[in-house]
Amino acid sequence: xxxxxxxxPRLSTSIAPTLSPSRYVIGRCHGYNFDKxxxxxxxxxxxxxxxxxxxxxxxxxxxxxxxxxxxxxVRQHRRGYASTTNPNPPFGKKHASNDVPSRxxxxxxxxxxxxxxIDLFNEHPFMDLRHVSSRELAGxxxxxxxxxxxxxxxxxxxxxxxxxKDGQVDCWVMALPNGVCKxxxxxxxxxxxxxxxxxVIIDLSADHRFDKxxxxxxxxxxxxxxxxxxxxxxNPGCYATAAQLSIAPLVxxxxxxxxxxxxxxxxxxxxxxxxxxxxxxxxxxxxxxSLTGHIHETEISHxxxxxxxxFIPHVASxxxxxxxxxxxxxxKTMTSRNIRHLYQERYADExxxxxxxxxxxxxxxxxxxxxxxxGFATDSSGKRVVICSILDxxxxxxxxxxxxxxxxxxxxxxxxxxxxxxx
Numbered sequence: 099x100x101x102x103x104x105x106x107p108r109l110s111t112s113i114a115p116t117l118s119p120s121r122y123v124i125g126r127c128h129g130y131n132f133d134k135x136x137x138x139x140x141x142x143x144x145x146x147x148x149x150x151x152x153x154x155x156x157x158x159x160x161x162x163x164x165x166x167x168x169x170x171x172v173r174q175h176r177r178g179y180a181s182t183t184n185p186n187p188p189f190g191k192k193h194a195s196n197d198v199p200s201r202x203x204x205x206x207x208x209x210x211x212x213x214x215x216i217d218l219f220n221e222h223p224f225m226d227l228r229h230v231s232s233r234e235l236a237g238x239x240x241x242x243x244x245x246x247x248x249x250x251x252x253x254x255x256x257x258x259x260x261x262x263k264d265g266q267v268d269c270w271v272m273a274l275p276n277g278v279c280k281x282x283x284x285x286x287x288x289x290x291x292x293x294x295x296x297x298v299i300i301d302l303s304a305d306h307r308f309d310k311x312x313x314x315x316x317x318x319x320x321x322x323x324x325x326x327x328x329x330x331x332x333n334p335g336c337y338a339t340a341a342q343l344s345i346a347p348l349v350x351x352x353x354x355x356x357x358x359x360x361x362x363x364x365x366x367x368x369x370x371x372x373x374x375x376x377x378x379x380x381x382x383x384x385x386x387x388s389l390t391g392h393i394h395e396t397e398i399s400h401x402x403x404x405x406x407x408x409f410i411p412h413v414a415s416x417x418x419x420x421x422x423x424x425x426x427x428x429x430k431t432m433t434s435r436n437i438r439h440l441y442q443e444r445y446a447d448e449x450x451x452x453x454x455x456x457x458x459x460x461x462x463x464x465x466x467x468x469x470x471x472x473g474f475a476t477d478s479s480g481k482r483v484v485i486c487s488i489l490d491x492x493x494x495x496x497x498x499x500x501x502x503x504x505x506x507x508x509x510x511x512x513x514x515x516x517x518x519x520x521x
């Protein structure tokens with residue numbers, strides 16, 4: 099344990115899952131065939147913070163630490179102190195159990211998300227960025243990070259494993275394209291098989307979003323206690339984040355397949371040159387792509403426990419932020435006011451989810467860190483609602499959510515280092 103550490107002990111062990119339909123955060127589904135319904139993220143066995151020596155941790159210590167939070171919430175509810183119906187409240191400063199900086203390794207720092215993460219780490223009191231890897235920028239000095247001088251490296255999987263073995267990194271962030279981080283994960287997994295020390299890994303690609311041995315890190319919907327206990331966390335996609343937040347409160351009331359029309363700024367197409375991120379091509383234009391079978395269809399339906407959703411993505415001429423218009427059939431008559439109230443209750447006290455009355459506009463969330471959900475327009479039958487949602491794809495859709503997950507897994511307050519201004 100590093101000097102000065104103040105940490106709730108956790109057990110260092112496997113995080114193989116045990117699925118349990120009773121652990122839904124979003125509730126059970128009725129009236130629409132949900133036989134394949136599953137948990138938002140698998141129930142995990144307990145894992146530890148890498149910043150500390152967990153050799154003396156016990157399973158009972160860990161269970162008691164997590165159970166104490168839940169027990170206090172139950173006591174407050176019984177006494178009438180609970181003011182929210184949110185079944186998965188945020189973990190604020192009173193839940194923080196670590197006051198020692200964590201050493202961070204960032205693999206894939208050249209992209210937009212990598213740069214957004216560097217900006218967040220620079221302002222975070224406990225994230226100590228030590229290694230930044232980029233093949234294209236190797237040898238250049240990192241700009242925009244003021245805590246220490248850092249030079250871009252081109253780290254191989256073996257390099258990463260050696261740094262981890264030497265105890266130089268507590269958390270690895272994989273900000274790589276889909277299908278690229280596998281050798282790094284394999285090298286770290288092989289190392290950790292024979293070690294009591296487990297560094298945290300956050301994967302921003304889609305590679306582990308369906309892997310039962312990883313925790314799916316959407317903190318507003320995944321049980322936060324599961325993220326807190328995990329060392330392998332898969333960050334959701336930007337569209338998938340906005341869509342799930344927008345549909346989850348109505349899962350019990352669905353009468354059919356949700357249809358999601360999505361539009362993203364061209365930063366969502368990455369830095370590799372293509373027509374989808376060429377401002378000249380996009381001028382006065384809207385480009386549809388992957389009109390069926392997009393991976394986010396599977397991601398959204400899988401983690402909400404739905405048979406299917408339809409997702410129709412487009413890219414537009416602005417740089418950052420996304421807009422979703424979602425058509426949701428209902429299994430009973432509901433009013434716009436009822437639905438909006440349902441969302442306000444579900445996301446009570448969530449600083450990164452803002453419920454508004456009118457359909458939100460993309461420009462109101464650009465460069466900010468929250469998701470806005472609004473519209474709530476019902477048709478004349480009251481059995482169909484259209485909801486709109488927006489978020490910044492580089493922030494809440496990627497880097498901000500990554501930092502939420504890092505904070506939880508490393509023992510800090512969930513929103514530490516995240517600007518909470520929503521206006």
